[in-house]
Amino acid sequence: MKNSIKLKTLLAACSLMAAASAQAEPTMANAQAMAWQCAPCHGTNGQEFKEAMPPLAGMPAQQFIDAMTAYREGTRAAVIMDRVARGFTDDEIKAMAIWFEKQPVKQWDKTSLTESLEAQASAAATGGQK
């Protein structure tokens, strides 16, 4: 009987989640969705360490936040990053910063799929909070 109580709790949790899912569109894209958009220049998951554009994987979150904010406010010299950074709010920048900090500090082609999936899952698990 203990089991069936647990089962009921589990199922109740499920229907709660389903109810939450029927709610309005989220106000912000999640960190992963935003971070993926940076890949064409900074490498898949920010893991390009051999090019002119800086790697984002493993960058300390505060460094990312400071750079993006400065680009956005026009206080840091930029070629195109000022135009890009102006598309993001403080919360969005912070969420990306925390996500990138969790990515492996190595070239993408040296990273296995499993290793990356784990890093992406652990970044997602932070929920964008430190």
Place this chain on the structure above:
Amino acid sequence: MSQQENKVFDSKITRRDLIKVFGVSAVAATGLFGASEKAYAKSAGHVVILGGGIGGSTFAKYLRFADPDVKITIIEQYPEYITCPRSNDVIVGYHTLDELTFNLDTVKSKYNVNVIIDKVTDADFDKKTVSTAKGQTVSYDKLVVSPGIDFKFEDYEGMSKEIAETKIFHGYKAGPQTLALRKQLLAVPQGGTAIIAPPKNPFRCPPGPYERASFFAEYFQKHNPTAKVIVLDPKDHFTKDVPFKKAWERLYGYKTDNALIEWVSGSEGGGVMGVDADNMTVETMAGTFKADMINLIPNQRAGKLAQKLGLTDASGWCPIDRHSFESTIQKEVYVLGDSTIADAMPKSGYAANSQAKVCAQAVADTLKDRPLGRAIYSNVCYSLAGENYGVSIAAIYEVRDGFIQPKGKSAGVSPITDKPAQPILEAVYQKNWQREFVKDVFS
């Protein structure tokens, strides 16, 4: 698995929780997990991608990120893909086609994607199957179509597919077309003329014709200084026209008597009405132009496959749901890249890659009955106005008021400054992007 069981799985209840609830044998017997990875993969669905170009390959890779177990198949007609990005460079000899040639080997091995090299001929949306030229039938749960563009040769008097393969090349699908243009460019006699005729909006790679015009001018400057490029345009404006024209002034004497580039706008009668391939002449409202080579880039519509499958509307392009890129014409079918109506987003490789990522997450969420996240897209197009002179346009996008629009104050083109470093750095970044981008797509 039933819907209910799927929900149980989704809410992150672990196998151990279930064992606690049902006991080991029960869990094995229900086949919830224990069954086997195969059983799960089956219930996770089969996503079939038509076209392994930029949109299709990116989609496969990122769907694997979004769902480690789902079965993914790409059906692509050619064993190798030659990127259009950098193909203008091949025309003038800065790169070779070999450097632009990629395949799906890494997508297949690293991301566990089934690759079928075959031409897709049709689909049956009721039976949820796709058929191919070699007679294969493939079933899908979700279908993703990223077939690129098709040309409207019929918009021009005297033009045809046959002429486009023998005399008047577009160079808008990289490969033999690119090499044919190179051959013609090298053969332009001293003091000769090359015509570039860009299409009407919307079209693949909006800066492409103007980057090409710049490259031709740079080539002539070095090898044939009395020759000239004439751009015959149906439009009065083009993307990045301010920084492009500034570069032409700085580099190629634009608007002077010795200009290496002349641009005839739509209002000046630049739009091409017809061609005479035997006499190498072009008919416009502004008169007849004679040239040594004509690079007519025809008006465009969604790729033939999208038309065949009935995914296009009266505009000739594919309408999609802006949050997921699901076709608004056919449920469970998604369209990506150049073929789509994506509002403010250009038809670029960057955009196709961006859309593929949003769509991959949306497909994974839909398969697992999860709510969709908020869509975010981006585009950066770097072009070269000369080998060491870059110009760019960049934007982040969101869905607002039902359309894909620039987010925040993100949209913008290269500023015109007196700092020589800006265009030089943009050229460095352009080359950096070209190398990096294909890695995000194919490896």
